[in-house]
Amino acid sequence: MAERIKIGIVTVSDRASAGVYEDISGAAINSTLQQYLTSPWTACYRLVADERDQIEAALCQLVDDEGCCLVVTTGGTGPAKRDVTPEATAAVCDRMMPGFGELMRAESLKYVATAILSRQTAGLRHQALIINLPGKPSAIRQCLDAVFPAVPYCIDLLEGPYLECDGDVITVFRPGK
Numbered sequence: 037m038a039e040r041i042k043i044g045i046v047t048v049s050d051r052a053s054a055g056v057y058e059d060i061s062g063a064a065i066n067s068t069l070q071q072y073l074t075s076p077w078t079a080c081y082r083l084v085a086d087e088r089d090q091i092e093a094a095l096c097q098l099v100d101d102e103g104c105c106l107v108v109t110t111g112g113t114g115p116a117k118r119d120v121t122p123e124a125t126a127a128v129c130d131r132m133m134p135g136f137g138e139l140m141r142a143e144s145l146k147y148v149a150t151a152i153l154s155r156q157t158a159g160l161r162h163q164a165l166i167i168n169l170p171g172k173p174s175a176i177r178q179c180l181d182a183v184f185p186a187v188p189y190c191i192d193l194l195e196g197p198y199l200e201c202d203g204d205v206i207t208v209f210r211p212g213k
């Protein structure tokens with residue numbers, strides 16, 4: 037039997053990791069992906085503080101040890117001093133995928149004038165695609181709806197698992213298919 041698809045969800049938040057508030061954004065990533073994907077998959081969840089070493093360790097562990105084909109982070113993308121998720125992402129990636137951040141910022145600008153404050157990016161580590169989302173719970177669906185149409189094909193090109201999606205929820209695009 038083919039191995040089950042694993043997707044990493046990493047919430048980067050000092051306050052959520054300290055228990056000051058509940059992690060709504062990580063839960064929103066999980067429920068959005070549940071709605072998109074018809075292929076069976078397992079979520080691998082991590083909740084870390086805004087610390088580069090903790091973020092890098094979580095990303096490496098999810099990709100290298102868990103074998104996730106996709107890792108989605110939330111939080112720590114802004115200009116505040118402790119926002120270091122894009123740096124941690126770049127540090128563990130072999131190659132960057134700048135189109136994801138460009139599209140998510142353009143899409144977010146339709147909702148908030150401060151969208152350009154997010155330094156969110158994406159990149160490839162070995163067989164996995166890592167995508168940063170802002171910390172705001174409302175940003176999750178807005179950003180994922182924008183970029184997810186290209187995600188299954190990206191994972192095809194990385195020779196990862198074939199992600200099947202619900203066409204009534206999200207229209208994915210595979211060139212030539």
Ligand SMILES: Nc1ncnc2c1ncn2[C@@H]1O[C@H](COP(=O)(O)OP(=O)(O)OP(=O)(O)O)[C@@H](O)[C@H]1O
Pocket residue numbers: 047048049050051052057058059060061062086110111112113114119170171172173
């Ligand atoms: N994981 C989360 N769950 C629920 N709400 C969140 C989460 N992350 C951020 N938020 C909300 O979004 C707002 C903007 O995010 P902000 O940039 O202040 O947080 P952050 O830097 O990502 O998280 P933190 O300050 O906890 O490290 C926050 O005031 C908070 O209300």
Ligand SMILES: Nc1nc2c(c(=O)[nH]1)N[C@H]1C(S)=C(S)[C@@H](COP(=O)(O)O)O[C@H]1N2
Pocket residue numbers: 110111112113114115119143144147148150151152153154155169170171172174175176178179
């Ligand atoms: N879709 C969307 N993108 C957004 C926002 C938002 O509310 N919705 N907030 C912006 C703001 S105000 C900031 S400071 C940055 C960074 O957020 P983060 O540090 O929580 O990741 O994301 C930006 N991008």
